[in-house]
Amino acid sequence: MNQADLPPLPAPGASGAGVCAIMRLYIAVAQDISAEQLRIVSDHMQTCELCAREHLHIQRATRLVAGLEASSPSSRVDQAVMAAIAARTGQSSEHKSASPPRPIALPRRSRRRPVRIAATLAAVAALLLVVFATAQFLSSYFLPGQQTAFALPANLSWGAYVLYHTQTKMTAQGEPYQISTYHQLATNHMNVETVMDGKIDVMMVTDGDQALGLDMMHHVAQWDAHNWGVDESMFDLARLRQDLRAGRAVYLGKGDFKGQQVYRIRCDNGLILLLDMQYRPVNVLQKANGPGTGTPVYTTVRLLSPAQVPASMWSMTIPKGFKMGTLPQNP
Numbered sequence: 427m428n429q430a431d432l433p434p435l436p437a438p439g440a441s442g443a444g445v446c447a448i449m450r451l452y453i454a455v456a457q458d459i460s461a462e463q464l465r466i467v468s469d470h471m472q473t474c475e476l477c478a479r480e481h482l483h484i485q486r487a488t489r490l491v492a493g494l495e496a497s498s499p500s501s502r503v504d505q506a507v508m509a510a511i512a513a514r515t516g517q518s519s520e521h522k523s524a525s526p527p528r529p530i531a532l533p534r535r536s537r538r539r540p541v542r543i544a545a546t547l548a549a550v551a552a553l554l555l556v557v558f559a560t561a562q563f564l565s566s567y568f569l570p571g572q573q574t575a576f577a578l579p580a581n582l583s584w585g586a587y588v589l590y591h592t593q594t595k596m597t598a599q600g601e602p603y604q605i606s607t608y609h610q611l612a613t614n615h616m617n618v619e620t621v622m623d624g625k626i627d628v629m630m631v632t633d634g635d636q637a638l639g640l641d642m643m644h645h646v647a648q649w650d651a652h653n654w655g656v657d658e659s660m661f662d663l664a665r666l667r668q669d670l671r672a673g674r675a676v677y678l679g680k681g682d683f684k685g686q687q688v689y690r691i692r693c694d695n696g697l698i699l700l701l702d703m704q705y706r707p708v709n710v711l712q713k714a715n716g717p718g719t720g721t722p723v724y725t726t727v728r729l730l731s732p733a734q735v736p737a738s739m740w741s742m743t744i745p746k747g748f749k750m751g752t753l754p755q756n757p
Contacts, residue, residue: 473577
């Protein structure tokens with residue numbers, strides 16, 4: 427589609443079925459539009475789940491088609507087609523209706539037929555995927571109760587909180603241990619304590635750059651103890667905004683978690699982030715295959731006021747009585 431054939435883009439922030447129909451045209455030719463047009467379309471997809479899904483379906487179909495092996499008809503097929511054209515042309519010009527047309531010999535089965543069949547089936551599957559995505563897109567507007575939109579408020583911030591969560595994990599030998607994390611979201615300071623009853627009690631404090639590890643059982647300190655940290659990327663609000671805008675994170679709709687209504691967002695790592703109705707973290711689900719399924723990653727998740735957390739939690743001064751050494755192996 428030439429850009430001259432495209433209707434003008436709607437104004438930023440506009441919504442509705444007509445707006446999405448135009449956006450869908452631009453999504454289909456996203457590689458050929460200008461950077462400014464792409465920015466407007468990307469901003470729209472950040473707030474419209476249906477257009478974001480349409481973009482994902484088109485991307486997947488494009489990858490499927492691009493991955494097909496190149497193939498072409500055999501020379502026998504070309505000869506049969508040309509013979510048919512010649513026969514039809516000769517009959518129409520000479521008005522020979524009395525004599526029946528000469529049968530065309532079917533080409534022998536080519537050894538490459540299985541490859542061509544596989545390629546054809548893959549192309550059909552890709553086409554069906556696009557058709558299904560388009561039908562799903564249109565039905566969401568013309569069937570009542572199907573339209574869904576999602577956007578993080580522009581003024582949303584988690585910086586006023588300390589995120590506290592606990593998680594129980596298992597060692598390779600089947601021994602349970604618990605990880606307790608305090609994460610000051612405004613400064614990215616973290617205090618992570620890993621405890622295995624009678625065996626391990628290690629606290630790691632980091633300011634985002636340095637990481638101090640403290641063996642609370644043996645009073646040993648060690649710098650650069652980053653391996654005792656935890657992955658907090660699920661609670662990076664700036665990254666979540668970018669992933670929603672780019673389609674790497676997909677809004678799945680509302681759900682229920684322990685009697686609380688939540689927004690469900692599937693992130694690019696396959697985990698589902700749950701947010702409350704004020705868009706604040708509630709938990710993360712793993713192994714989720716649909717609404718009502720999945721296992722919570724964290725045993726406890728709370729948002730605390732910084733005043734509720736002692737300042738000593740962020741201290742990176744080696745406590746009195748501790749000696750420098752090597753921490754035990756992380757379970």
